[in-house]
Amino acid sequence: SGSGLYRSTDGGASWTELTTASGKGLPPKPYGRIAVRFAPSEPKTAYAFIESTDSGLLVSHDGGDSWERGDKSQWMVWRPFYFANLIVDPRDAKRVFKTDGNLILSEDGGKSFAVVGGFNGMHGDLHDLWIDPNNSQHVFAGDDGGLWISYDGGNRWWKSDNLPIAQFYHVSVDDRDPYRVYGGLQDNSSWVGDSAYPGGITSSRWENMFGGDGFWMFEDPSDSDYVYAEYQGGFIGRVNRHTHETRDIQPRLGAQELKRYKKLRFNWNTPIALSPHDPSTIYIGAQFLFRSHDHGQTWERISPDLTSNDPQKQKQEESGGVTVDNSVAEMHTTIFSISESPLTAGLIWVGTDDGNLQLTRDGGGHWENVVGNVRGLPKNSWVNWVQAGQYAPGTAYAAFDRHTFGDMTPYVYVTKDYGRTWTALLDPKDGKGVRGYAHVIKEDPIDPQLLYLGTELGLSMSVDGGAHWAQYRGGHLPTVAVRDLAVQPRDSDLVIATHGRGIWIVDDITPLRKLTPELASQDAAFVSARPAQQRIEAQGG
Incomplete structure (x- = not known):
């Protein structure tokens, strides 16, 4: 209008x-x-x-x-x-x-x-x-x-093949040595590549594993010969990494459910999550949350519709009465973020693109929408990210996005009591110097006070649990959208998925774990790093 x-x-x-x-x-x-x-x-x-x-x-x-x-x-x-x-x-x-x-x-x-x-x-x-x-x-x-x-x-x-301008949506890593990096790219499929290689990592060290617009991609934790990958609209596959043989494992509605619900609403960037408790268990979100205990061979629906289910936001086929949508990119009232607690099995957080933040503590038996407890958050804010805490079962972080409303500021909150109350780490009242709306927030797996935040304008870090933030500029990381982050636990590397400048790796974040507020206030100080590893390549002769 x-x-x-x-x-x-x-x-x-x-x-x-x-x-x-x-x-x-x-x-x-x-x-x-x-x-x-x-x-x-x-x-x-x-x-x-x-x-x-x-x-x-x-x-x-x-x-x-x-x-x-x-x-x-x-x-x-x-x-x-x-x-x-x-x-x-x-x-x-x-x-x-x-x-x-x-x-x-x-x-x-x-x-x-x-x-x-x-x-x-x-x-x-x-x-x-x-x-x-x-x-x-x-x-x-x-x-x-x-x-x-x-x-x-x-x-x-x-x-021009010499420009590092890949647009990644998500990233994950495995535990090989050197470890490999997995990610999906805007309209350029899903890929896996080396984190290190003699002479540098060229394009030949990356392997295409799945088609379409690539999004979430993981190694199957129960069988490293397989990966999970997806393209737009929730089309998820389990791929044999050697033969590239792919099995379609997208959940479907049964005949009776199809009559009742008409269709499944999968987001363009449909979330997939692996269970930290069972290597065979995987989650995927439409308007419902689905769970599989057998690598996607069969699925069970473990939630009601977790979105607002507002019919006025479900007119993609009409596109507002002007022209019809010829893609799945405009699907709305969908689940956008999923995170199961690594401490408590069945404690699952779900965020939707129309402003709901849902929690179950019994594997989907009961659900509670806790977004109303987030004080100061405008209604209908897109939940870009929800992350269950690694150190306390009641802790979770949530990042909200309002850029489609013309609001480019970050909204980032933390709860320590299962969503009953929330503390603003970043909001329009106090952005603490962080620029750009928030895409992703994660805890460090070693230091509970070290937080990583990816925004539309770069990477920020906090060494005091979110009280203060600083933009990371190491290695000349440019001002670019940071859509996802992964920490490789053995090597203590931070892997950064940017939407415009490809994958970046911060080699060894051990010094950041030593960087306390007291240490940062000093004019100069020494911080320790992990033992270095030298790789030598020998060829015959």
């Missing part, structure tokens, strides 16, 4: 909405996603893609007073998702690119488009494009596969 096309004639000081009356030729509302771009060489020429019940490209030659129809092919009609950017050649007002699943180009002022890149040759799912203002044949394009360069205006493309 808030989407509209607005125009300013005073440099942005005031804005007037263009309607079917003031902008002749515009489609009737409601509108969804809108892309609008003026031609630099002809300032009165504007292009607009407007998602509506009559979607299509519109062209104006009088600064928006009137509009005429352009292309109305499939690329202009289906749901724009995060595509829909328009880029006009700075030297030729009739030459217009549109980023979409494919990259399409018009050379006749938007009347028709042709595919010039995307799934056939490039990766596909284009996000943005830049045209050299001094040479229109020199073009950069960014898609889910990376950065592409063209020197002939988009006819042929070369990929």
Whole structure:
């Protein structure tokens, strides 16, 4: 209801909405996603893609007073998702690119488009494009596969393979020596790679294990020949790491439940959790929590609907009445985070994307929504992360996300009494210098006062249980979204999954465990580290 096309004639000081009356030729509302771009060489020429019940490209030659129809092919009609950017050649007002699943180009002022890149040759799912203002044949394009360069205006493309820009969602590690790193990437499958290798870790040291958009991935703790991996919408598989043979283990509703509940609502980034008490037990969340005791061969539903089950938030097939969702990325009222206590079997925390924080202390027999006890937290806050404590059974940490409401501040809380009361570690009243909304919070497995926090703008740490925080800048870790963290217990390494700069490893966090507030207040001090290990590679000769 808030989407509209607005125009300013005073440099942005005031804005007037263009309607079917003031902008002749515009489609009737409601509108969804809108892309609008003026031609630099002809300032009165504007292009607009407007998602509506009559979607299509519109062209104006009088600064928006009137509009005429352009292309109305499939690329202009289906749901724009995060595509829909328009880029006009700075030297030729009739030459217009549109980023979409494919990259399409018009050379006749938007009347028709042709595919010039995307799934056939490039990766596909284009996000943005830049045209050299001094040479229109020199073009950069960014898609889910990376950065592409063209020197002939988009006819042929070369990929920049030397950029560390992988977008990881989650990360885990095993106990091999050297240990291996597991993770899922945005639209680039699930992978496993070495944490160390003679001569450095190149792309050849990473192995693709599962398709789609990769998310959670773990080694099966009961059989290291297998891994669990998933792609979007809760499609989870158990994969033989040697043969890549995969068994689909996604839970399904029975016939009677299907009649009652219609469907399972799996988040785009569906949470999977391994039980710390039984190596054969795994959890997965839809609107219900499912548990398997046999590696996903069979499942039992151990909860009612843990979300708000608000029907107004379940109109993905209608997409608000504008155009239909052509993916599972907009599924809402879903479980987003799962954590079983490592101290008490059956004590399970669950967070949802619509603001519920649920707890069971008897393996799913009874559930309590404790989010109302989190004082100062606005309603409907997305539960990005919930983590059961490692040192006391009543302790848990929760990170909430409100960036879709325009609130970029971190909301991080801790409870020590099973959710009856919560203490704010970070909130808008006191952000303690931490920037960016929170993605993940974890305790150190050795030092209960050492906390790791991943936010949209980097990694922060606390050595006093969250009373004070400092941004970690070691190894020139950039300002980048940190989506997940894992500590390798034997090597005391902190493995960081960033959404934009790949995997980072902090080698040996033992000094951080020695860094008390008293020690940090000194001008200089020595801290101990674990014994170092030297690896020597010998080749025949």
